[in-house]
Amino acid sequence: MKNKKILIIGGGVIGLGIGWQLAKSGAAVTIYERAQAGRAASWAAAGMLAPLAEAHIEEPELLKLGSQSLALYPQWVRELEAAAEMSIGYRVEGTLIIGLEPDDTHQLRHLYASQQDLGLDVTWLTGRAAREIEPALSPRVTAAIRCESDHQVDNRLMVKALQRAYQRCGGVLHENSAVESIHIENGIAAGVKTRDGEKQNGDVIVLSAGCESAQIQGLPDAIRPPVRPVKGQMLALQMEAGITVKNVIRTVRARYPMSVYLVPRTDGRLIVGATTEEMGFDTRLTAGGVFELLRGAWEAVPGVYELPLLETWTGLRPGSRDNAPILGETPIENLIYATGHYRNGILLTPITAYEVSKLILTGETSETIAPFRVDRFLA
Ligand SMILES: Cc1cc2nc3c(=O)[nH]c(=O)nc-3n(C[C@H](O)[C@H](O)[C@H](O)COP(=O)(O)OP(=O)(O)OC[C@H]3O[C@@H](n4cnc5c(N)ncnc54)[C@H](O)[C@@H]3O)c2cc1C
Known part of the structure; x- marks a missing residue:
């Protein structure tokens, strides 16, 4: 063989x-x-x-x-870090899924119930408890689900x-x-x-x-x-003192067309994503896509308004x-x-x-x- x-x-x-x-x-x-x-x-x-x-x-x-x-x-x-002699930025802080208004809390409760039915390792948090973990979160956060076993890599x-x-x-x-x-x-x-x-x-x-x-x-x-391409628009911000997060933050937005996620990297970048668009092989960024990402990130972590915008890009997911x-x-x-x-x-x-x-x-x-x-x- x-x-x-x-x-x-x-x-x-x-x-x-x-x-x-x-x-x-x-x-x-x-x-x-x-x-x-x-x-x-x-x-x-x-x-x-x-x-x-x-x-x-x-x-x-x-x-x-x-x-x-x-x-x-x-x-x-x-194995990989030893073979390549470099770090791949593996982080184990976990994910906070947050809601920002009462409708979102209802949706979060539904998600939490489904996760519990599946026997998943998740915890329900009040808005205040979520802000104790991530002080940069908006005071509007109504509730959150903590998924400690979800990790990330660069x-x-x-x-x-x-x-x-x-x-x-x-x-x-x-x-x-x-x-x-x-x-x-x-x-x-x-x-x-x-x-x-x-x-x-x-x-x-x-x-x-x-x-x-x-x-x-x-x-x-x-x-x-x-398999088809499913477009995602993304951007990266530079975190600064006082405006940092450690966990991956995801929003649930019952009344908005789009939820976002914020992914902190060890090098200080904060990745914000992503749109989900059926646009064939089109890889253009759009004003609307970037606007929705920035709005979603700002609602979750208002301090991002002050952060330098480092990069914008698109990618095509291979969707089956x-x-x-x-x-x-x-x-x-x-x-x-x-x-x-x-x-x-x-x-x-x-x-x-x-x-x-x-x-x-x-x-x-x-x-x-x-x-x-x-x-x-x-x-
Ligand atoms: C915006 C966005 C966010 C995402 N976030 C996450 C995430 O947080 N977590 C996660 O797990 N996944 C995420 N994904 C999904 C993940 O990126 C993909 O599922 C994964 O990268 C697929 O890997 P791949 O090697 O199959 O495809 P690709 O990385 O696309 O690699 C395929 C390669 O094949 C090459 N190729 C194509 N045609 C030919 C040809 N004819 N001959 C030779 N080479 C060819 C291409 O040039 C390309 O380099 C995200 C994707 C996007 C777009």
Whole structure:
């Protein structure tokens, strides 16, 4: 198995994470990356590791997968930081989900009840108790839910570390090298062709091209992964003395079109996100998007009004039809999918990397990822 030649399409956290695990075990791995590794959704993300705060009662399988991946994080961080000799900014302060008026409190109570039904580790706080934890919060905060076990990582540091760790154990990375098509022969994936005409044979092909995974040619339409881009606008502020937060803050806004989150980084940046827009591959920032982010952040933490605005950007989440990732074998032999991680790809990187690399090395799909195969979408 270790002598297999593995070709990975896409060098985001998912492709790099799988590539690193495989290269570490001695496999011959090549990643083809259309532009620069780790500069797409994996760069744009907020880095929240938040299965509880993101939990939706109607998505129990996804909640389970997210919680399993979160549990792997401490070991993942230790291994990755040692291999890359750099920090990836892992923080364990937790998340406060806050409401700002009575309607929000009703919505928070509903969320809290759902979380309790699921047996999640959450605590109800009054507005005052929330402000004791985070004094910069608005005096308008009516109530909050504390999710102590939701953590965060600096995703931009994580992609750098993954690239370094991958290349240090012999992984090959071709940047500015877009794969045009996957070559399939008699129902077996046999290689890839790049846009500049290079053909490469491989024993296993992994498709992890994020929101562009459905664009690769050569796949029969029936098994094309149903992944689409979902735009998110983001911005970063510079925290200053007196206007700092330690926890991730998320708002619940019953009467507004948009809630926001504020994610404090160890380097003093405060990431504010994010819009959720079905705009195809459009990556333009809009006045309305930035306005809503700033308004939401200011309502939660009024002091942000004074903070320097450092950066604005957009990213495209790879959204699948049911919001869950698409992982594992496909009806085409030797073709593996690892895509569609939507709003949880940073959280789901360790479990995806460990499970997909194990599948490639042993040929066995674990029960953990079996529910996420592309089969679920096939008629
Ligand atoms: C605004 C925003 C906020 C987010 N916040 C969070 C968060 O807080 N927590 C969390 O867990 N997740 C978050 N996410 C989601 C997370 O970023 C993604 O799920 C994750 O990055 C997906 O990783 P990926 O490697 O599949 O995709 P990407 O990082 O997009 O990587 C795919 C790569 O494939 C390359 N590629 C595409 N086509 C080809 C081709 N034909 N040939 C070769 N290469 C190709 C691309 O250039 C790209 O580098 C957020 C996303 C966004 C946009």
